[in-house]
Ligand SMILES: Nc1ncnc2c1ncn2[C@@H]1O[C@H](COP(=O)(O)OP(=O)(O)OP(=O)(O)O)[C@@H](O)[C@H]1O
């Protein structure tokens with residue numbers, strides 16, 4: 314059975330009906346230009362954006378679940394957060410346990426280690442750089458051990474090393490838990506790490522499938538309005554505007 318089934322999901326004026334399925338263990342990359350509807354799609358999956366259509370997890374309609382049950386299944390990392398909170402890093406990560414109503418210290422410690430933020434645990438999150446904070450937000454979501462991790466541009470502000478470690482971490486998450494769905498603008502990293510890609514433009518699904526199926530020069534020039542050079546055989550794959 315498919316793990317996630319999305320059927321005619323739409324949001325008035327922002328998302329035209331889209332349908333796709335995802336299998337257990339898969340990592341889905343949502344790509345497309347600014348304003349394409351990537352965040353809107355993730356917000357629907359996270360249950361924070363009203364939608365028409367149906368989203369099923371293992372055959373269960375998500376709309377019928379209580380908010381807390383849904384938050385245990387789907388962990389959501391919003392796009393580009395910056396915080397002026399005086400909270401310490403370890404307290405922010407502990408907030409990831411809210412859907413469970415506990416403060417499981419082992420899970421909080423494990424999440425901090427995975428996102429490589431343990432060294433800042435006592436520092437107020439507001440005093441960290443943008444990229445450092447991004448890893449703290451990710452740790453918070455990991456602490457909830459969601460079955461499906463929804464991450465909206467989790468690597469946008471990260472340095473080269475952490476782009477790679479976080480992509481590897483997200484991919485491992487899809488293996489130990491059940492799936493990862495992330496949006497990103499780096500198409501080379503998307504090709505290298507994602508099992509499936511969902512290319513969107515102007516609120517529509519343009520292509521869905523493997524990197525080879527989705528990342529064609531034709532699809533990319535249609536989506537982005539520029540000529541794109543694609544070499545998926547190179548290690549790592551190269552996808553650049555001409
Ligand atoms: N809360 C909102 N109410 C109404 N329209 C919105 C809202 N949020 C976003 N939009 C519009 O919906 C469209 C899709 O936005 P969305 O944030 O999903 O794009 P995106 O693909 O995530 O873009 P980006 O790459 O810039 O993050 C845009 O035209 C945007 O202006």
Ligand SMILES: [Mg+2]
Nearest residue numbers: 351352392465
């Ligand atoms: Mg977005």
